[in-house]
Amino acid sequence: MPAFTPDRFKMMAAMLLCLMAGTVSAQQLDEADARFFLMRTGFAPDRDEVARYSHLSRRQAVEQVLAETRSTAATAVPGWIDEQPISSLNSKDKSDDEKKALREQEQRRAFELRGWWLREMLSTTTPLTERMTLFWHNHFTSSQQKVRSIQLMAHQNSLFRQQASGNFGTLLHAIGRDPAMLLYLDNSSNRKGAPNENFAREVMELFTLGEGHYEEQDVKEAARALTGWSVERDTGEFRIRPAAHDTGSKTVLGVSGNLDGDAMFDILLAQPACAEYLVAKLWREFISPTPDPREVRRIAGQLRDSHYDIKTALRELFLAPAFWEVNNRATLVKSPVELVVGTLRQFRFSYDDPLPFTFAIGQLGQNLFNPPNVKGWPGGDAWINSTTLLAREAVLERLFRATERPAARAQVMMQDGAKLPGQQALGREGKIQFANAVTRIGFDAHAWLAEFGSDDALVPDLRQRLAIQRAVLAREPSAPTNAALHGSAYLRSLVMDPVYQLK
Structure with a gap:
């Protein structure tokens, strides 16, 4: 009999873990599992989406959702996206009136772009694609x-979607050449002899390594490597300006040479901390607020071995036992985008124009294309406090007022929307468009409840109430529900329960 050595013990333990993982991934999804999986990897699913995933094994479900991701939007982009971006890049010679007109045009187009992205989220057949596009929007x-320049922001959004589940290394290198990023972090003015450290600092602290994995001197040297990486003012295109680039020797994280931006990014990607930082952030996005250090290291190792293939990390995260752990369900707070988009998708709201939803999401603190600072939206529990919870409930209440007079509903939403900065840029026609769009938002409670054998005007029986509750809430409601409520009133009571804010 072979000696029982420490190495043999490790080998046997690894084999046991593999067998356990195989057993876990083969487990079949019931409706509750499918709904949970689709909620975590996308937006709140409707019954058709749940039916497609019910009775698949966990591995089959994961492979299916990963296989369906795409790299381009299905919704046609606004026609002005490929116009020359002039609002801030080359408007110095414009008159004050011309500059004002350009600012107002930029605001109108910003509303249009947010509406376009929301329409893509609402109609997409691959919600994980848009979730990951949003994730990268808040990461980079x-x-x-x-x-x-709303055009540059639109191009950046396309980049995030292109690599939504592609390759992190490719995305990092592309971000180094992204005009919107170079302008945002001031690298367009980074030149030899007067290096600007903003981009170099954030690429280490927020994009790749996290605090504590680099020294101040590394930031200074990385900034030198990025000198000359700029933006052409006339066209908004990326340019490397050789005369502004520092060609001297630099040392970043112990690696020396005549480094440029690409060489510096490769040094960062080679650090074990980079993969671990990214996996921990994805863990907080999809599993729980507290990453498991051992699992993070394991998945990070596979991410590095795959040369930063994002699907490799997502596959391991979605198949991890912790992802399916009962105690990790209903522990993540829905972002405003997830709350509004998920509600509209799950309950099959009808609408003509997503413009009112852009205001609703902005009111809740997630103004797309305008994160609050370089750290992005903090997310998690930070989405919820006594004020924001009331605001969330108010938005949900307005959405479900499908039986109110349209004019009254429009007036309420217009009053609330006016609190948002920049609404004046909509102009008179835009405000009319907004009001008309609000009147066309509808919810067919009768049709939705009929899927559970219930009816809008009738009191659902116990079986129906439980089925509706399981479809709406991630766990038991925080307060007992009134069994005497008729269908739509019972449904609204569930949506207004604080548990509805969780996933």
Whole structure:
């Protein structure tokens, strides 16, 4: 009999873990599992989406959702996206009136772009694609308020979607050449002899390594490597300006040479801390607020071995036992985008124009293309406090007022929307468009409840109430529900329960 050595013990333990993982991934999804999986990897699913995933094994479900991701939007982009970006890049010679007109045009287009992205989220057949596009938007943060070119922000959004589940290394290198990012973090003015450290600092602290994995001197040297990486003012295109680039020797994280931006990014990607930082952030996005250090190291190792293939990390995260752990369910707070988009998708709201939803999401603190600072939206529990919870409930209440007079509903939403900065840029026609769009938002409670054998005007029986509750809430409601409520009133009571804010 072979000696029982420590190495043999490790080998046997690894084999046991593999067998356990195989057993876990083969487990079949019931409706509750499918709904949970689709909620975590996308937006709140409707019954058709749940039916497609019910009775698949966990591995089959994961492979299916990963296989369906795409790299381009299905919704046609606004026609002005490929116009020359002039609002902030080359408007110095414009008159004050011309500059004002350009600012108002930029605001109108910003509303249009947010509406376009929301329409893509609402109609997409691959919600994980849009979730990951949003994830990268909040990871590689930049803001239209500072960039001041909505075309450049639109191109950046396309980049995030292109690599949504592609390759992190490819995405990092592309971000180094992204005009919106270079403008946002001031690298367009980074030149030999007067290096600007903003981009170099954030690429280490927020994009790749996290605090504590680099020294101040590494930031200074990385900034030198990025000198000359700039933006052409006339066209908004990326340019390397040789005369502004520092060609001297630099040392970043112990690696020396005549480094440029690409060489510096490769040094960062080679650090074990880079993969671990990224996996921990994805863990907080999809599993729980507290990453498991051992699992993070394991998945990070596979991410590095795959040369930063994002699907490799997502597959391991979605198949991890912790992802399916009952105690990790209903522990993540829905972002404003997830709350509004998920509600509209799950309950099959009808609408003509997503413009009102852009205001609703902005009111809740997630103004797309305008994160609050370079760290992005903090997310998690930070989405919820006594004020924001009331605001969330108010938005949900307005959405479900399908039986109110349209004019009254429009007036209420217009009053609330007016609190948002920049609404004046909509102009008179835009405000009319907004009001008309609100009147066309509808919810067919009778049709939705009929899927559970219930009816809008009738009191659902116990079986129906439980089925509706399981479809709406991630766990038991925080307060007992009134069994005497008729269908739509019972449904609204569930949506207003604080548990509805969780996933």
